[in-house]
Amino acid sequence: MIFAAILAGGVGNRMGEVDKPKQFLTLGDKPILIQTVEKFYLNSRIDEVIVLCHKYWLNHTKDLIEDYIPNAENIVVVEGGELRNDTIMNAVKYIEDNHELSEDDIIITHDSVRPFVTHRIIMENIEKTQEVGACDTVIPATDTIVVCHDGNIISDIPNRNYMYQGQTPQSFKILKLKECFNKLSDEDKRSLSDAAKIFVLNGEEVAIVKGEVFNIKITYPYDLKVANTIIDDAKLNISDAETGEYKVNLYDFGEE
Incomplete structure (x- = not known):
């Protein structure tokens, strides 16, 4: 199961x-x-x-x-x-x-x-x-990752190619x-x-x-604003897709 x-x-x-x-x-x-x-x-x-x-x-x-x-x-x-x-x-x-x-x-x-x-x-x-x-x-890390053990001095900067979020x-x-x-x-x-x-x-x-x-992940007030924008854009693209102007229905958030 x-x-x-x-x-x-x-x-x-x-x-x-x-x-x-x-x-x-x-x-x-x-x-x-x-x-x-x-x-x-x-x-x-x-x-x-x-x-x-x-x-x-x-x-x-x-x-x-x-x-x-x-x-x-x-x-x-x-x-x-x-x-x-x-x-x-x-x-x-x-x-x-x-x-x-x-x-x-x-x-x-x-x-x-x-x-x-x-x-x-x-x-x-x-x-x-x-x-x-x-x-x-x-997802792959897009920013450089900095390691700091004491909150003051950088301890390491690992290769971003191996870093993921x-x-x-x-x-x-x-x-x-x-x-x-x-x-x-x-x-x-x-x-x-x-x-x-x-x-x-x-x-x-x-x-x-x-x-x-x-x-x-919706953690802060800003995240909720972003999430509502995603919802609004998705609905807009559904409407536009019905006219044939869009090939992808973005309401599926990336689904093929």
């Missing part, structure tokens, strides 16, 4: 003075969370979508899903954890408690505030995970993910910046999937 875990546990402190976490803010005509969940709910390869959120927002999340995606039997809402990887492991526990797992079962983990993930990216995550066991979605989804074979996580020391677990590092620290291969520059 293939599961999607939508990570919606953040409280959105960096979004400024808003009365709710950023995943519940409106993008276009829907909450950001719904824009994201729909990408996975509509994918026929995914058997169940698990939305993980803060305990204080469980009922609100359930109500939103019922309002925008009524009678969706394969979407569940589960309490997240204190940290990102705790939330992912909560998703794994939910799956274990409710399904009989095999070595081939996959979990696709994705930020709730990356609503522009494409069908191609999701499908390639599935394919790469089936092949390798784990994958990360990335991480996005999501990140996808894993579920039983292997649990095995690797349980092997880590408490110190290693505290050092985790994302789930792919769970595999890296265990010496396991993690394949890469090509992301997209527009697969942005």
Whole structure:
């Protein structure tokens, strides 16, 4: 089976003075969370979508899903954890408690505030995970990367040709993910910046999937303005495409 875990546990402190976490803010005509969940709910390869959120927002999340995606039997809402990887492991526990797992079962983990993930990216995550066991979605670094350990003096400037910027989804074979996580020391677990590092620290291969520059994470108010511009431009290009002036429907955000 293939599961999607939508990570919606953040409280959105960096979004400024808003009365709710950023995943519940409106993008276009829907909450950001719904824009994201729909990408996975509509994918026929995914058997169940698990939305993980803060305990204080469980009922609100359930109500939103019922309002925008009524009678969706394969979407569940589960309490997240204190940290990102705790939330992912909560998703794994939910799956274990409710399904009989095999070595081939996959979990696709994705930020709730990356609503522009494409069908191609999701499908390639599935394919790469089936092949390798784990994958990360990335784009090549366009800026020079500078390493500084003390916040004052540059320690290194690595070759940009080998540098990539991480996005999501990140996808894993579920039983292997649990095995690797349980092997880590408490110190290693505290050092985790994302789930792919769970595999890296265990010496396991993690394949890469090509992301997209527009697969942005909405973190700051400026990001939300950019996201609404993407939505508006997409709608405009749909209209223009109907006249035959455009060969590409940009609402699919790069899909062929």
